[in-house]
Amino acid sequence: MPIYRDIQAELLRRISTGIWPTGTTIPHETALAAEFDCTRTTIGRALRELASAGLIERKRKAGTKVIARSGRDAIVTISPVREEVRAAGQDYGYALVARDQGKAPEAVRAAMGLSARDTVLHVQCLHFADGQPHQFEDRWINLATVPAAKGQSFEEISPNEWLIREVPYSRARHVFRAARPAEQERNTLRLAPDEWVFVVERVTWLEASAITYARLLHPADRFQLITRDPEAMRQSPPPSAE
Amino acid sequence: MPIYRDIQAELLRRISTGIWPTGTTIPHETALAAEFDCTRTTIGRALRELASAGLIERKRKAGTKVIARSGRDAIVTISPVREEVRAAGQDYGYALVARDQGKAPEAVRAAMGLSARDTVLHVQCLHFADGQPHQFEDRWINLATVPAAKGQSFEEISPNEWLIREVPYSRARHVFRAARPAEQERNTLRLAPDEWVFVVERVTWLEASAITYARLLHPADRFQLITRDPEAMRQSPPPSAE
């Protein structure tokens, strides 16, 4: 175990056991370096990660303080549908529902920050798990950013997977909510009469230009999102909740 | 701007523009240090953050490769209800519904990893936004870990806020899903006849011992969770999606 990890663990212990309660100004880097018998660089590394994890706040001259974590961060990993289904030990299936090029509706333009004259590709498709509809993907792709999408039929590969391959990096924003399904959605997903859908909305950007906006609808009766703690320091893994 | 940020930006550019497509092995730290005329330490810092952001993968001897970001991480910040309501510009209200000490039901014991003889405190309460029910909090507190909870009536302060104050730092696991409300929940939250609830489930631990298990129920018609990107490198802030 690297030294800076040991130091992190010890500092974390002092915070979590109340030795350094919220608001405490902890010793300077120099003092800590002396205590742990290492260089200030190493202390700095340990503290930097604690700071980015939101446990402490560092200000020049003012020093380092333990801050109140009023909000809790949770990390949701949103895997491609295929992997998600496979990971659950189910068979994956895919079907294209519709593909259409043109103008985006106002709501989509707003979400993607497009002007009225931008053209987009609208793709609707369905992902199956063991033959059951698992996710309805309703997606708009900005053709200005990803012109290559024009040449893709999306009959064999889902826009989801194709985009992952095509666009190496992007920034994303997600919204999670539950909603009443529209008629088409209810039928396509074969929902129970009173069943709602769990919606994951996602907008991604490449640098400053929008790539795609997607609404991913799941039968709410058999879907949930599980999060993990913001990692950074993994010392005592949380006991498996099963 | 620090040098390592400049380097990150340049490397990011090479990745996002396809100069280094997915799968590329990029130059060694030593080579990059020569190119950018700095030390290997500085290159290492730049690369370390790109790696933790999931853009590259580093292996000794094998080198550093650009990887496909199949899964996208999103960070959800779950604020205390009071703050959440206040942030929305609404009036916050609180009411205790029930408080009861005893054994936990099997499902709760399993989630918290408790044995059959552990005693827990069961608290139900309601949070209001502008007089409307906003969240129904159904919570179990492990009295072995937080004995001080026995002395709290929770008539004035919600368990949520009290625990944040009481337990300095802890680890959490969340589950998000949508569910049909039980009869009591439907009435308490004054839901529309067909309305579902958006459920946030949370288990928190202090080190290895469970602190609390909570089910936070929201009227699905007026609730959503918004995520932000895993930070690390903030260069071009995402265009505001409004």
Added chain:
DNA sequence: CAGTGGTCTAGACCACGCC
């Protein structure tokens, strides 16, 4: 303006894991 964190260097040794 003085103390604190932020960054960087030049070098070193080590540990992992392909070949």
Added chain:
DNA sequence: GCGTGGTCTAGACCACTGG
């Protein structure tokens, strides 16, 4: 084995900001 990343040192200068 041996090349690569992982960590650490000892020191330096700088930038911010609170007193």
